[in-house]
Amino acid sequence: MREAEAGDAPRFLDRLRAGETAAFEELVITYQHRVFGVAVRMLGNAAEAQEVAQEAFLRAHRALADFRGDAKLSTWLYAITSRLCLNRLAKGERRLRRQGEETLLRLAGGERPDVAVERSELEAALQRAIAELPEERRIVVVLRDLEGLSYEEIAEVLDLELGTVRSRLHRARADLKDKLERFLP
Amino acid sequence: MSCHDARESLSAFLDEALAPDERQRVAQHLEDCSECRRELARLEQTVALLHRLEPARAPVGFVDAVTAAARPRPWYRRVAAAVFLPFSVKLPAEATALVMVALLAVYVFERTPALRESARTQPEVREDPREKTVRPAPRGLTDRFARDPSSAERSPESKARPLEKEQDRREVPTTRKRIQSETEIPKQEAPAAAAPRSDAAPPVAAPPAAKDEGPLEKSQAENRQAPAPPSAEGTRPAPAAPASPRLAAKRAAPSADAVTGIAVRDRDAAERDLAELIARVGGRETGRRREQDATIVEAVVPQPRYAEFTQSLARLGAWRVEAERPDLPAQVHVILRLQ
Numbered sequence: 001m002r003e004a005e006a007g008d009a010p011r012f013l014d015r016l017r018a019g020e021t022a023a024f025e026e027l028v029i030t031y032q033h034r035v036f037g038v039a040v041r042m043l044g045n046a047a048e049a050q051e052v053a054q055e056a057f058l059r060a061h062r063a064l065a066d067f068r069g070d071a072k073l074s075t076w077l078y079a080i081t082s083r084l085c086l087n088r089l090a091k092g093e094r095r096l097r098r099q100g101e102e103t104l105l106r107l108a109g110g111e112r113p114d115v116a117v118e119r120s121e122l123e124a125a126l127q128r129a130i131a132e133l134p135e136e137r138r139i140v141v142v143l144r145d146l147e148g149l150s151y152e153e154i155a156e157v158l159d160l161e162l163g164t165v166r167s168r169l170h171r172a173r174a175d176l177k178d179k180l181e182r183f184l185p
Numbered sequence: 186m187s188c189h190d191a192r193e194s195l196s197a198f199l200d201e202a203l204a205p206d207e208r209q210r211v212a213q214h215l216e217d218c219s220e221c222r223r224e225l226a227r228l229e230q231t232v233a234l235l236h237r238l239e240p241a242r243a244p245v246g247f248v249d250a251v252t253a254a255a256r257p258r259p260w261y262r263r264v265a266a267a268v269f270l271p272f273s274v275k276l277p278a279e280a281t282a283l284v285m286v287a288l289l290a291v292y293v294f295e296r297t298p299a300l301r302e303s304a305r306t307q308p309e310v311r312e313d314p315r316e317k318t319v320r321p322a323p324r325g326l327t328d329r330f331a332r333d334p335s336s337a338e339r340s341p342e343s344k345a346r347p348l349e350k351e352q353d354r355r356e357v358p359t360t361r362k363r364i365q366s367e368t369e370i371p372k373q374e375a376p377a378a379a380a381p382r383s384d385a386a387p388p389v390a391a392p393p394a395a396k397d398e399g400p401l402e403k404s405q406a407e408n409r410q411a412p413a414p415p416s417a418e419g420t421r422p423a424p425a426a427p428a429s430p431r432l433a434a435k436r437a438a439p440s441a442d443a444v445t446g447i448a449v450r451d452r453d454a455a456e457r458d459l460a461e462l463i464a465r466v467g468g469r470e471t472g473r474r475r476e477q478d479a480t481i482v483e484a485v486v487p488q489p490r491y492a493e494f495t496q497s498l499a500r501l502g503a504w505r506v507e508a509e510r511p512d513l514p515a516q517v518h519v520i521l522r523l524q
Contacts, residue, residue: 036243170196
């Protein structure tokens with residue numbers, strides 16, 4: 001699920017800071033699915049997610065020269081992406097109708113929605129349940145259970161206290177447990 | 186530890202994200218509380234369900250789109266963006282502005298006679314002088330002289346129009362005078378007099394440019410037999426009486442590349458044959474004038490077939506080249522006098 005963190009090698013960071021085009025391309029190739037994944041799980045719409053993911057990379061590109069390397073590149077990119085998503089959701093800058101489930105199914109399977117639904121009713125239920133979570137909980141569960149970040153990393157990405165991360169994650173999982181009850185053994 | 190406190194920590198317990206002492210306390214509570222154990226199991230199963238979701242993948246072409254967007258845009262793109270973006274606002278505004286400017290231009294044009302006049306003369310300046318024909322009462326000349334009767338009396342310099350080339354200035358008035366005299370149009374003073382003739386005449390006739398006057402023009406000037414007093418700087422006074430057809434043919438087209446006389450028995454038949462011949466060699470007739478004892482035909486013939494053309498003239502009758510430019514252009518402007 002996760003690409004190697006080779007992108008944090010000092011030599012690579014130097015190339016990025018120097019504005020080397022090939023290095024930036026390498027960065028995008030390495031992190032494109034993670035950045036896009038967060039955006040699409042949060043926004044529930046592929047077109048919108050692509051827009052946000054691209055904007056996240058462009059912002060990173062502009063700020064690369066100032067990137068000190070205190071955080072991992074992935075954490076930094078997650079932070080930019082999460083902020084963009086939450087801002088968009090909070091400000092209602094949503095030009096495209098949310099199609100959560102259908103779009104997400106299409107993304108997950110690369111199939112037409114009807115085919116995807118047939119393929120996995122569970123997946124549809126999962127997507128719906130995630131989409132229905134409050135945004136501040138959704139981002140935590142996405143980063144933890146879908147992207148695999150540690151509590152500390154999530155706290156850093158979202159600029160939250162560790163305890164807040166823990167409690168939001170617990171609430172999110174408890175919500176999901178209730179929504180997905182019929183799929184549990 | 187109460188069930189409430191324990192359940193708050195179950196998620197972190199599952200992720201092994203609790204401090205050791207807290208973890209110990211939760212574990213102890215779980216040993217004693219089956220409900221909390223059940224709750225922990227449900228949470229664990231829920232997380233397992235989440236892990237079954239396939240990771241989302243960025244669409245194909247995403248990397249290219251990002252790297253292209255990250256590339257610094259060239260200056261002309263930035264300017265274009267500044268001028269046109271956002272399209273939804275700027276394009277309609279610009280289109281409206283364009284239409285308004287166009288309407289204003291038409292309005293100004295319609296209201297300004299000087300503009301209309303210069304628009305009328307401009308195409309003549311651009312025309313290939315060799316393709317111009319001299320006819321009785323040509324429209325352009327008629328109009329011009331009709332509009333400005335005094336122009337015939339002006340000095341050559343004062344007649345020259347601003348748009349005409351410098352080298353045109355010397356020759357234009359002279360040619361006009363000559364044409365007038367040869368075509369027996371008295372003075373073209375009144376617009377009414379000019380109108381009927383201009384209707385019949387094809388839209389041609391502009392003063393030929395002086396640059397096209399080569400040796401031929403000089404030889405014509407030398408051969409001129411009409412009573413023409415010497416004049417300076419190429420300004421020739423108009424002959425008082427109508428000139429002979431031969432002279433008329435030479436004078437009428439000072440820019441001609443060749444002048445050929447042909448003695449024919451039947452002028453009508455010869456005219457037809459000549460038209461056929463011109464068409465056959467890929468040329469075109471640019472003017473024809475019937476006079477009492479001769480027909481003056483002007484034509485443009487492609488230079489590669491000019492030799493064939495002249496040889497074929499023998500079919501029409503005895504012919505003689507009266508003047509010919511040594512270096513013929515690609516399109517040879519030839520004057521033929523059938524008599």
